[in-house]
Amino acid sequence: xxxxxxxxxxxxxxxxxxxxxxxxxxxxxxxxxxxxxxxxxxxxxxxxxxxxxxxxxxxxxxxxxxxxxxxxxxxxxxxxxxxxxxxxxxxxxxxxxxxxxxxxxxxxxxxxxxxxxxxxxxxxxxxxxxxxxxxxxxxxxxxxxxxxxxxxxxxxxxxxxxxxxxxxxxxxxxxxxxxxxxxxxxxxxxxxxxxxxxx
Ligand SMILES: Nc1nc2c(ncn2[C@@H]2O[C@H](COP(=O)(O)OP(=O)(O)OP(=O)(O)O)[C@@H](O)[C@H]2O)c(=O)[nH]1
Ligand SMILES: [Zn+2]
Numbered sequence: 001x002x003x004x005x006x007x008x009x010x011x012x013x014x015x016x017x018x019x020x021x022x023x024x025x026x027x028x029x030x031x032x033x034x035x036x037x038x039x040x041x042x043x044x045x046x047x048x049x050x051x052x053x054x055x056x057x058x059x060x061x062x063x064x065x066x067x068x069x070x071x072x073x074x075x076x077x078x079x080x081x082x083x084x085x086x087x088x089x090x091x092x093x094x095x096x097x098x099x100x101x102x103x104x105x106x107x108x109x110x111x112x113x114x115x116x117x118x119x120x121x122x123x124x125x126x127x128x129x130x131x132x133x134x135x136x137x138x139x140x141x142x143x144x145x146x147x148x149x150x151x152x153x154x155x156x157x158x159x160x161x162x163x164x165x166x167x168x169x170x171x172x173x174x175x176x177x178x179x180x181x182x183x184x185x186x187x188x189x190x191x192x193x194x195x196x197x198x199x
Contacts, residue, residue: 015043049084052121057132060115061140064108071144073183075099075190076112085156086123094152094168097191100137101144101177107137126152126171134173145177147187 013021019039023030030039077097085092096116100107119132134148149172157164177183 015046016040019043048121049082050121050123052118055118055121057115057118057136058140060118061107061111061136064111065105065141066108067104068102068106069104070102070106073099073101073186073190074106075187076109077191079113079116081116081120081129081150081152083120083122083124083126083129083152085154086125088156088160089123090155090159092124092126092152092154092156092169094150096133097149097151097187098133098137098147099178099187099190100141100146101183103142103144105141105143107141112137126150126154126169130171130173134175138175143176145179145183146173146175147178147184148173149188149191 011018016039019042020030023035023038028035030036075097076099077095079096079098080093081096082091082093084090098112098116115133115136119129119136130148130150134146137143137146137148149170151168151170153168157167174184174187178187
């Protein structure tokens with residue numbers, strides 16, 4: 001998938017060579033001992049941090065769908081999330097809370113954190129990450145409703161720019177039954193009561 005998006009004007013330099021050049025451009029000596037393997041390490045780290053481009057979210061969910069008669073809310077909360085903001089390539093990180101009301105099918109629980117990984121391991125804005133998770137669940141299992149809340153802190157606002165250390169950003173996507181105030185409130189109160197949400 002990634003290769004299809006690559007422009008045809010790429011230089012022939014490898015990622016490692018580009019990182020070595022970058023080190024030089026910021027005034028470092030890529031030949032000094034501590035930096036010798038840094039281009040290789042960074043290229044490897046970047047590949048991991050963007051591995052979501054090579055993964056298909058629907059395949060992740062389709063691997064574990066079960067027919068179960070259960071029509072109450074299912075919540076998986078406090079899913080740790082690490083992503084990279086697409087504007088600065090700096091991390092944003094926090095917790096994802098996912099809830100849905102099944103309509104005949106439930107998803108294997110571990111697949112929800114896996115779904116978060118698929119979208120978080122791409123260059124993102126928090127709003128799109130939130131929506132993509134919710135829309136994929138809606139598309140794959142057609143539940144009565146789905147809600148996703150993300151609470152995150154952005155290093156681009158903390159270690160540079162406005163340099164605000166204590167602000168966090170909360171985004172939500174509420175689809176189907178979760179648009180009804182009562183359902184939405186039930187989800188919000190269950191998330192609010194989480195003892196671990198002081199990330
Ligand atoms: N809505 C949204 N904005 C984000 C996210 N991550 C980073 N941003 C913002 O993207 C904006 C980019 O604004 P610009 O003015 O183009 O960039 P900038 O000069 O680096 O902005 P400052 O961060 O204010 O210094 C900033 O306001 C960031 O805070 C995100 O997930 N969602
Ligand atoms: Zn940013």
